[in-house]
Amino acid sequence: MKIIALSTFAVILILAFSVITSENIPEFSSVENYQGSLKKGEYIFNASGCASCHSSPDTTDEEKLVLTGGRAFPSPFGTFYAPNISMDKVHGIGAWSEKDFVNAVRHGVSPEGKHYYPSFPYTAYANMTDQDIADLWVYFRSIPESSKPSIDHDLPIYIRWRRPVAFWKLLNNSEPTVKLISSDPTVERGAYLVETLAHCGECHTSRNLIGGLQYEYWLGGAKNPAGKGIIPNITPAKLHWSEAEIVEYLTSGFTPDFDVAGGHMVDVIKNTSRLTEEDRLSIAKYLKAIPGVKK
Ligand code: HEC
Numbered sequence: 342m343k344i345i346a347l348s349t350f351a352v353i354l355i356l357a358f359s360v361i362t363s364e365n366i367p368e369f370s371s372v373e374n375y376q377g378s379l380k381k382g383e384y385i386f387n388a389s390g391c392a393s394c395h396s397s398p399d400t401t402d403e404e405k406l407v408l409t410g411g412r413a414f415p416s417p418f419g420t421f422y423a424p425n426i427s428m429d430k431v432h433g434i435g436a437w438s439e440k441d442f443v444n445a446v447r448h449g450v451s452p453e454g455k456h457y458y459p460s461f462p463y464t465a466y467a468n469m470t471d472q473d474i475a476d477l478w479v480y481f482r483s484i485p486e487s488s489k490p491s492i493d494h495d496l497p498i499y500i501r502w503r504r505p506v507a508f509w510k511l512l513n514n515s516e517p518t519v520k521l522i523s524s525d526p527t528v529e530r531g532a533y534l535v536e537t538l539a540h541c542g543e544c545h546t547s548r549n550l551i552g553g554l555q556y557e558y559w560l561g562g563a564k565n566p567a568g569k570g571i572i573p574n575i576t577p578a579k580l581h582w583s584e585a586e587i588v589e590y591l592t593s594g595f596t597p598d599f600d601v602a603g604g605h606m607v608d609v610i611k612n613t614s615r616l617t618e619e620d621r622l623s624i625a626k627y628l629k630a631i632p633g634v635k636k
């Protein structure tokens with residue numbers, strides 16, 4: 342009897358595993374009815390920082406737009422390399438349909454139905470609006486090709502298998518993050534910019550043992566995944582800058598005490614400096630409106 346019960350249990354477990362982690366492509370919502378705009382797409386591209394990760398590490402600013410990939414992202418789980426996402430048909434995503442692009446960016450699923458690792462911040466991009474992602478795709482179609490092959494990730498054997506990432510996604514599906522104290526539309530725009538497009542939480546929020554964001558400590562600071570130092574707490578509990586000072590920092594990198602931004606924040610400021618003043622102000626207002634996190 343015991344053996345039958347155990348083997349039934351095992352069969353159920355195996356079935357559940359294969360259903361949850363299956364590599365089918367689920368039917369996600371489509372954006373084909375949206376007319377994309379190149380100019381707006383460029384704005385979304387800057388706001389969401391795709392180039393910070395996917396441009397080649399040895400390019401100058403003008404060449405940055407060739408999204409050859411190759412930047413290394415060390416983490417406690419091994420080193421990930423951003424792939425080539427230029428319009429090359431073989432080494433990039435030039436042969437993809439708009440649907441493939443939407444599935445990858447919002448749901449972390451490849452055209453073959455494989456799960457991407459969350460080092461690609463699709464949990465943040467999940468809430469990107471249909472119009473914004475349609476615009477982004479039109480912009481991507483205009484980006485030059487590069488035939489440089491992507492570099493394989495350097496991961497321990499137990500992480501190389503992508504199917505278990507489906508479980509990670511179930512446990513870390515992107516929640517509406519912060520309960521805002523304000524219903525001001527400017528603050529709401531700031532929430533969309535910070536939480537979804539600019540994915541500020543990916544660096545400024547601490548993570549649990551399996552690498553998921555600890556939403557209860559939203560933007561409360563975190564260890565640097567590359568090992569050195571910490572990324573600051575930017576909630577009102579620690580960041581006492583005025584709105585104007587935050588806007589200045591996101592424009593020029595200057596802090597109120599005449600210091601300049603360093604580390605990965607330099608790349609982020611390259612992106613925020615390209616936003617409208619209005620959008621930078623929305624980010625500042627949002628940072629003032631969120632709950633303070635004391636750690
Ligand atoms: C924090 C760094 C980072 C940012 C920001 C980022 N990506 Fe990525 N991206 C990655 C990594 C790492 C991978 C590889 C994931 C994997 O292999 O599972 C990836 C994979 C991809 C892929 C899959 C490519 C393929 O060959 O299958 C696409 C498409 C993509 N990213 C598009 C984007 C777009 C569009 C943006 C901006 C909206 C973006 N990425 C922003 C790091 C990033």
Ligand code: HEC
Binds near residue numbers: 545
């Ligand atoms: C790729 C990682 C990363 C992302 C994404 C990121 N930051 Fe930062 N941020 C940092 C690091 C690292 C520092 C510390 C910079 C330094 O040491 O000069 C920092 C510093 C800051 C500071 C200054 C805090 C202080 O007390 O000096 C502010 C404000 C800030 N970030 C806001 C943001 C906002 C807003 C976003 C989203 C638009 C964002 N950051 C996205 C890594 C990041």
